[in-house]
Amino acid sequence: MTEKKDLEQQQSKAVTEAKQAEEVVRPRVDICEDAKGITLQADMPGVPKEGLDIHVDKESLSIEGKASIETPKDMEVLYADVSVTWYQRSFSLSSELDASRIDAALKDGVLTLHIPKREEHKPRKIEVRAG
Amino acid sequence: MFATLRPFEGSLFSDFGRLEREMDQLFGSGPWPNSIRSAARGAYPPINVGSTPDQVDIYLFAAGVDSKSLDISIQQNLLTVAGERKIALKEGANYYRKERFDGTFRRALTLPEDVDPDRVEASYKDGVLHITIQRREAVKPRQIEIK
Numbered sequence: 615m616t617e618k619k620d621l622e623q624q625q626s627k628a629v630t631e632a633k634q635a636e637e638v639v640r641p642r643v644d645i646c647e648d649a650k651g652i653t654l655q656a657d658m659p660g661v662p663k664e665g666l667d668i669h670v671d672k673e674s675l676s677i678e679g680k681a682s683i684e685t686p687k688d689m690e691v692l693y694a695d696v697s698v699t700w701y702q703r704s705f706s707l708s709s710e711l712d713a714s715r716i717d718a719a720l721k722d723g724v725l726t727l728h729i730p731k732r733e734e735h736k737p738r739k740i741e742v743r744a745g
Numbered sequence: 746m747f748a749t750l751r752p753f754e755g756s757l758f759s760d761f762g763r764l765e766r767e768m769d770q771l772f773g774s775g776p777w778p779n780s781i782r783s784a785a786r787g788a789y790p791p792i793n794v795g796s797t798p799d800q801v802d803i804y805l806f807a808a809g810v811d812s813k814s815l816d817i818s819i820q821q822n823l824l825t826v827a828g829e830r831k832i833a834l835k836e837g838a839n840y841y842r843k844e845r846f847d848g849t850f851r852r853a854l855t856l857p858e859d860v861d862p863d864r865v866e867a868s869y870k871d872g873v874l875h876i877t878i879q880r881r882e883a884v885k886p887r888q889i890e891i892k
Contacts, residue, residue: 642844642845642846643842643844643845644832644840644842644843644844644845645840645841645842646834646835646838646839646840646841647838647839647841648835648837648838648839649837653835653838655845657808657809657845657846657872658808658872659790659806659807659808659871659872659873660806660871660872660873661871661872662871681871681873683804683873683875684875685795685802686795686797686799686800686802688797688798689795689796689797689802690795690796690797691793691794691795692794692795692796692801692857693792693793693794693854694793694794695788695791695792695793695806696791696792696793696804696806721809722808722809722810722869722871722872723806723807723808723809723871723872723873724808724809724872
């Protein structure tokens with residue numbers, strides 16, 4: 615009896631997880647690197663500043679955003695490309711990046727993050743002396 | 746409204762989206778004819794359309810577009826939105842990912858017949874272009890009193 619219950623619970627948990635996975639959308643990103651650090655840009659249309667959540671620690675960066683769009687109360691949907699308004703995506707960071715000095719800006723639904731490299735990791739030019 | 750995401754109480758949009766995805770999977774593009782102007786899945790920018798008895802609301806999810814580059818036109822009940830999104834590449838940088846749309850776009854959609862092309866409003870906020878078109882008075886449902 616208990617076994618059956620456990621199984622049911624497991625199943626319902628799996629269903630919940632599957633649903634959650636489906637209801638989150640990965641924002642499209644551009645990522646580039648130059649001598650100073652890494653720049654990440656993510657499209658998150660509809661997300662206001664208050665709806666944005668950026669988590670960062672030594673190893674990972676996670677961006678989350680909730681779009682808030684005003685719609686008339688009694689609106690009936692005729693067509694929808696976008697069915698999910700929760701953006702979420704995470705990245706792993708490497709140790710030469712200084713997550714404590716991350717800089718974030720949000721404009722017109724585009725999030726721009728700049729993650730600088732630690733001083734000691736900035737590329738140095740190595741002079742070759744003529745012998 | 747778009748805002749109810751996440752599990753269970755699934756918003757109207759998520760139900761709608763799911764239904765359509767399932768239909769796509771089952772029947773390919775579907776046994777019924779596609780609208781002649783419909784774009785393939787994943788076209789930029791994504792659009793949502795909703796209606797109320799008073800108006801039709803169109804939402805274009807176009808982040809980072811200069812609102813001056815947008816060209817919105819309506820002819821009877823055919824709405825066209827064109828624009829350009831230019832992504833300035835950083836010089837001297839090495840790109841690992843380039844997933845964001847870059848270039849010009851145009852989307853057209855057929856709205857309900859009773860929209861009034863003279864009463865259109867558009868606003869751009871947080872990367873979403875919201876167009877509201879009023880419906881004509883005559884076709885609004887009216888309560889008829891029995892004397």
